[in-house]
Amino acid sequence: MTVITLDKPGGAGSLRAVWPAILGLSVVFLVEMLDNSVLNVALPTIARELQASATDLQWITSGYSLLFGGLMMAFGAIADRFGTRRMMLIGLALFALANLAVLIVHTPGQLIAVRAAIGVTAATTAPGTMALCFRLFDAENLLMRATSLITTVGLVGLAVGPTVGGLVLQALPWQTLLVMNVPIAVLAILCIRTGIPADDPAQRNTSPLDLPGALLGTVTIVLALWTATLAVEEGWSHATPWLAGLGAVVTAIVFVVHERRTAHPLFDFALIRRPxxxxxxxxxxxxxxxxxxxxxxxxxxxxxxxxxxxxxxxxxxxxxxxxxxxxxxxxxxxxxxxxxxxxxxxxxxxxxxxxxxxxxxxxxxxxxxxxxxxxxxxxxxxxxxxxxxxxxxxxxxxxxxxxxxxxxxxxxxxxxxxxxxxxxxxxxxxxxxxxxxxxxxxxxxxxxxxxxxxxxxxxxxxxxxxxxxxxxxxx
The missing domain is CATH 1.20.1250.20 (MFS general substrate transporter like domains)
Known part of the structure; x- marks a missing residue:
């Protein structure tokens, strides 16, 4: 880990100078963390109104986290090539639409599909939060200050999510827990559009996108996360955690072999070797x-x-x-x-x-x-x-x-x-x-x-x- 210096020139001179951008990025991280926990408190209500089974409820909660965690690497690579700011704005718009789709949900399967769509769209925005923050500053102390502020907002969202959900359910239907993400996403879009400059083509990654690597990496991470979920919920006495874990190991090996052989890897492993x-x-x-x-x-x-x-x-x-x-x-x-x-x-x-x-x-x-x-x-x-x-x-x-x-x-x-x-x-x-x-x-x-x-x-x-x-x- 290198020693951070605090006197680099350039970039914004304070957080206040770029407050719309900081607000927008904080809101993005907040809504990602809220979606991890806010719906859990509504599961009994959802089970009753949609006649959802225990398996349905499991997929309503884990479907989001599996796709969110599994797709971040692939969407990060796409953003480096397509434009981080552009990817963020498109992702936020799709995220708002995915949350709004809960209003037409009438079955557990439909809600699982909506949660999966929300997980995918959230994964398109997650890599850009810190990447766009780093575009604003050159001074390391400001970067650390901005990073700390943004993550604080997100952690607060994760912590208070169940409490917020419980209070909302006292007066409003459970669908409100997802619909309330829509105005938050719109606020983030406005802040990022006005506060962060457009992507510079000269700073994009011009190498071809490694689609097989992106697929293998995504499958590996999803299987690893699913293995952990199954181990907690079903235990190792069942075959499914072992099969999922074996699948994760196999795809991880294939992913590493592919990345080492391809001319344009999704991620250069030589970078990980940097101290x-x-x-x-x-x-x-x-x-x-x-x-x-x-x-x-x-x-x-x-x-x-x-x-x-x-x-x-x-x-x-x-x-x-x-x-x-x-x-x-x-x-x-x-x-x-x-x-x-x-x-x-x-x-x-x-x-x-x-x-x-x-x-x-x-x-x-x-x-x-x-x-x-x-x-x-x-x-x-x-x-x-x-x-x-x-x-x-x-x-x-x-x-x-x-x-x-x-x-x-x-x-x-x-x-x-x-x-x-x-x-x-x-x-x-x-x-x-x-x-x-x-x-x-x-x-x-x-x-x-x-x-x-x-x-x-x-x-x-x-x-x-x-x-x-x-x-x-x-x-």
Missing amino acids: AVSASLAYEAAMGLGMAVIAFSVSLQLQLVWGWTPAQAALGNLPQIIVMLAIGPFVEKIVTRLGTQRAARIGAAAVITGLLVYALLGRYDYVWIAVALALTAGGMRVVATIAGVTVMRGLPEDQTSTGAALSDTSQEVASSIGMAVTGTIVAAALTGSLSDITGGTASATAFQNAVTTATLALTVVCAALVTWAARRART
């Missing part, structure tokens, strides 16, 4: 693994083992949200004071410490859970910002959208693996279902022991990735 890029991707994967076990376990523990209500459990997660918001404005100052490498190491150490606190002490008192949430949130906030900026700076200008997609995909896949590992260990420890857990019983003890085991296992992997990344960054 700045590989170290940053390792940091991001570590953060994805670490945060997955927290996201999976804390709410379940508070509600199933300790008997908290859903509202109380939501309040119990507040330390994470508060720290993420509070530390955002200080990331730039932390990096300036400590240096990029040292700040990344300290942030990663905070995440690892938080995981250990949760694994060893979280079962005894909520105060330890609050400490763990605060440490992991603060550390992840610093590391994610540094890693995101460094990945983008370590890539050629005509591959910034591909680089942004690579960064997002690494976190998405790592998070899914972390969820699968945690879910598998918990499922293996329980003789019944999660709903059978009651505080003070043997099942509650088994659940907590399993969470401790999963957290410690992922912490070891997380620490190994961080150690490798820190050494790689010194190269």
Whole structure:
């Protein structure tokens, strides 16, 4: 990871000077994160009104995430060739139409198709968020400040999504949760059109698009994400997770072989060998693994083992949200004071410490859970910002959208693996279902022991990735 300098000339001189662009990009990231969580609270209502089965509900939620995560790399490569700003505007328009289509939904199959379309259109916009942000500034401190602001808005959306959804459902039909994305997308279109200059043809990637590579890469990522989903929902005793996982391995091997042989690869693997890029991707994967076990376990523990209500459990997660918001404005100052490498190491150490606190002490008192949430949130906030900026700076200008997609995909896949590992260990420890857990019983003890085991296992992997990344960054 290279040391960030803070005195590059050129570009906008402040965030205020390009506020329409920053607002538009923040809104794009916000709506992507909201769509990950806002509809979950409406699933009982959807099941009742559309007579949807459990399998239907699974595909309503996972169909979006599978296509969103799987297509980002392909659409990033397309944006580098077609124009990042143009791709963003087209994607936002299609995203608005896809959400509006919920008004004609009458069956579970139709809703699954709409959610799939929303996932595809969201994937067209995701790589451009950071790529267009990097077009606005040359000064690294402004880039870090803008990146921190945009990601803060998105993380807030992810955190408050269920709460917003619950409040909306109190007065309006569930379709409103998707229709409300339409005016948000229109606002983003207006801001980006007025705030970001048109694509410069000289900065586009002129090499032919590797369509076979794009297809293989997409199938690999979708199968990897689907494997993790199936492992949590069905368990490894079923054949489907094994078949999906085997398919992911096979397509990954074919993808690598193809990319090494083709004259114009979708992504040049030589770029990943750059210390700045590989170290940053390792940091991001570590953060994805670490945060997955927290996201999976804390709410379940508070509600199933300790008997908290859903509202109380939501309040119990507040330390994470508060720290993420509070530390955002200080990331730039932390990096300036400590240096990029040292700040990344300290942030990663905070995440690892938080995981250990949760694994060893979280079962005894909520105060330890609050400490763990605060440490992991603060550390992840610093590391994610540094890693995101460094990945983008370590890539050629005509591959910034591909680089942004690579960064997002690494976190998405790592998070899914972390969820699968945690879910598998918990499922293996329980003789019944999660709903059978009651505080003070043997099942509650088994659940907590399993969470401790999963957290410690992922912490070891997380620490190994961080150690490798820190050494790689010194190269």
